[in-house]
Structures are given as C-alpha cells and as structure tokens.
Amino acid sequence: CVYACEDVSVCATTHESVYETVWLPPHQPLLLQRLCSGYRLNLLVLGFNVLMLVAICVIGSQRAQLEEELRILKENFSHFSSGVLMELGVLLSDGGSQLTSLEAKLEKQQRDVKADHATLLLHLKHFPSDLRILTCQVAFFQSNGTDCCPVNWLEYEGSCYWFSRSGKTWEEAENFRGLEPSSPPVFQKFILQHTNPFDTWIGLTDSDGSWRWVDGTDYQQSYKNWAATQPDDWQGHEVGGGEDCAEVRANGRWNDNFCKQVQRWVCEMRRNVTG
Known part of the structure; x- marks a missing residue:
C-alpha cells in the first residue's frame, strides 16, 4: 500500500514501519492555471472569428452571385419587355390597318346594298307598267300591230311619253326623239310628276322670230302657261344671243331660255305610233 503524505514528519513517525512513503511534487502555481x-x-x-470570417466570405460570395443573377434577370426582362412592346405595336398597327380596311369594305357594301x-x-x-307594256308588245307581234307604247315610254291619255335621264341642248333633244308638243293643262300635271324638280325642254321655239310648236300646232290657238313677264328674250348670256327655246320650270310655268343650255327633255307621240 502506498500512501501519499504531505507532512513528512507525521508520515515518518506514524507510518514509518508500515507504509512506504511516496513524495509528491508541490501544487502548480495559480498563474499557470490562469x-x-x-x-x-x-x-x-x-x-469563432475564423468561423465568422468564413461565413462572411460565403455570404458575400453568395450575395455577389445573387446580384449578378438579378442583373441578368433585369436585362432579360428588359429585353423581353421591349420585344413584347414591339410585337404589340406591330399587332396594333396591323390590326388597325385591317380594321380600317374592313370598315371601308363594310361601308362600300352598305352603299352597294x-x-x-x-x-x-x-x-x-x-x-306594273313594264308588265303592261310587255303584254302590249307581245300582243303587237301576235296581231301585227296594236296601239301600245314602246318600251320605256309611259302611256297617258292616248299618248306615249319618254322622260330623259340626262341633259342635252334644245336642238340635240329635238333631233334625238322629238320634243313634247303643245299639251293641255291635264297633261302638264302628268309631266310635272315625272320631271320635278328639273327644268325640262318642250317643243316650242321662236328661233325664226315668232313662237311655234315643232309639231305644227297653231301657237296662237293653243294652251299657254308662261310665267309672269315671260317670254322676255333676255340678252345677258355670256355667249351672246337671246332666249329662243321654251322650258317647263319645276313649278309648271313656262320660261324662254338660252337654247344651248343643257337640261332634260320630254318626248311625246300618239299611242298608235309604235317604235
């Protein structure tokens, strides 16, 4: 048995014969422990500082990487936005042009309709009138003649009338089909229904100095419907000359006018004359 003892004298006297004394070194100083x-x-x-430094480096590296990725994303988004806006502008432009074209086509179709x-x-x-005329024409060929009006002529009270849709001078109109000669008031009303609101030549002239009807009707004995102060043979036309040809105004009154004036006209013939 080995016993450790700090007090040498006690160990020597007390256990000298029994135990073997082992000498221990003295305690380490407190400074060394500190x-x-x-x-x-x-x-x-x-x-800890090293770990913090490593963490800071890692975080800094990740932040730089994230910032770079964010910059790339921003650039890509900017390019994408520009491309989308450009395509949208092209689509809007093309769509607007197509819409304008469609509107024009629709308006044209509406006008045509x-x-x-x-x-x-x-x-x-x-x-009804065309059917009656056609029936009359068929009857004409079947019976070798009948008292019906030609196609595009209107029948009224035993006469056939043709109303122009364009204008000619008085002489051109007379040479074309023959102007309407003298007509009683009842015929004047019928004519106005088909000529109003246009002024219309009639077959009356004083080119030789006195008024006469082109069909030979006696002017002095025939019906007259001159407007007030007419005929006046006005000489103020720019091309010179007076007013030697008669027209029917929209109100039904007659007026003498410059024969070179271009306006509509009416032709008349008896119903028993076919053409």
Whole structure:
C-alpha cells in the first residue's frame, strides 16, 4: 500500500514501519492555471472569428452571385419587355390597318346594298307598267300591230311619253326623239310628276322670230302657261344671243331660255305610233 503524505514528519513517525512513503511534487502555481485558461479562451475566440470570417466570405460570395443573377434577370426582362412592346405595336398597327380596311369594305357594301335596294324599289314601282307594256308588245307581234307604247315610254291619255335621264341642248333633244308638243293643262300635271324638280325642254321655239310648236300646232290657238313677264328674250348670256327655246320650270310655268343650255327633255307621240 502506498500512501501519499504531505507532512513528512507525521508520515515518518506514524507510518514509518508500515507504509512506504511516496513524495509528491508541490501544487502548480495559480498563474499557470490562469495562463492555460486564457490560452484556451483565445483559441476559442480565434476559432469563432475564423468561423465568422468564413461565413462572411460565403455570404458575400453568395450575395455577389445573387446580384449578378438579378442583373441578368433585369436585362432579360428588359429585353423581353421591349420585344413584347414591339410585337404589340406591330399587332396594333396591323390590326388597325385591317380594321380600317374592313370598315371601308363594310361601308362600300352598305352603299352597294342601298343602291341595289333603291334599284329594286324602282323596278318594283315600274313593274306594273313594264308588265303592261310587255303584254302590249307581245300582243303587237301576235296581231301585227296594236296601239301600245314602246318600251320605256309611259302611256297617258292616248299618248306615249319618254322622260330623259340626262341633259342635252334644245336642238340635240329635238333631233334625238322629238320634243313634247303643245299639251293641255291635264297633261302638264302628268309631266310635272315625272320631271320635278328639273327644268325640262318642250317643243316650242321662236328661233325664226315668232313662237311655234315643232309639231305644227297653231301657237296662237293653243294652251299657254308662261310665267309672269315671260317670254322676255333676255340678252345677258355670256355667249351672246337671246332666249329662243321654251322650258317647263319645276313649278309648271313656262320660261324662254338660252337654247344651248343643257337640261332634260320630254318626248311625246300618239299611242298608235309604235317604235
């Protein structure tokens, strides 16, 4: 048995014969212990600082990488936005052009439909008269002649009338089909229904100095419907000359006018004359 004893005298007297004395070194100084403890603390702090430095480096590196990725994303988004805006502008431009073209086509179709509708109404309006004329023409060929009016002429009270849709001078109109000669008031009303609101030539002239009807009717004995102060043979036309040809105004009154004036006219012939 080995016993450790700090007090040498006690150990020598008390256990001298029994135990073998082992000498222990004296305790380490407190300063050394403190130094060891401070060294460990410094190592711990140093290790912590190293870890913090490594963490900061890692975070900094990741931040730089994230910033670079964010910059790339911003550039890509900017390019994408520019491209989208450009394509959108092109689409809007093309769409606007196509819309304008479609609107123009639609307006044209509407005008065409209105024109066709007006033409159809006109045909429907004249259909009974055209049918009657056609029936008369068929009867004419079957019976070798009948007292019906030619196609596009209107029959009224035993006479056939043709109303122009364009203008000519008085002489051109007379040479074309023969102007309407003298007519009683009842015929004047019928004529106005088909000429109003246009002024219309009639077959009356004083080119030789006195008024006469082109069909030979006696002017002095025939019906007259001159407007107030007419005929006046006005000489103020720019091309010179007076007023030697008669026209029917929209109000039904007669007026003498410059024969070179271009306006509509009416032709008349007896119903027993076919053409």
